[in-house]
Amino acid sequence: MNIDPITLAVILDCFQHREAREATPSGRVTVSSKVTLLDMQENQRSTVTIVTPEESNPETGAISVLSPLGAALMRKVIGEIVCIPVLGSSMRYRVLHVGT
Template structure:
């Protein structure tokens, strides 16, 4: 089975209401500059369960979360912080939600995996190993 014929796994995701509103605007604004990532993020936003700030599940990847994930295809583990594009800095491991990996990670909880296509269409599987900072208050 080739990557083009496989259907990527899409786990249930949860998103804070405030993140959802801001990310919806961001995806719309990025549609002309980054259509693939904007479209992918928009699909993730459409399928997310929206919760208020006090209802955030433990260990949820939200904007500003620091997390460790494993890229199963590359056998690589990374610790990153998920940020808005203006705060991204690859040297500091601050990845933008407007990257394929950032858009794939938003809304997952510790232990969940997601299969997603990178910019070249290659299928990757990411597993969230730990979430250190979650805005739950």
């Protein structure tokens, strides 16, 4: 059986990402986590997915891990609060749910 190098690279990359996801402690925010947040100032819920910068699309809720919110959420668990500085103030969010 012959597999071209590009296909092999894609297959190996998929396995590496799966292994990384399986090794992540459950309940903690990581890349690919879907996170439900409570905006503590507005008392509104929203759901975002933490993604790589290349996959980022804030209009659809895909937030880059390198964005202020994405970076602040990394490794958080349900119940924790994150504060994001915005124009001399700060936005506060409580983590309500972490899923995949």
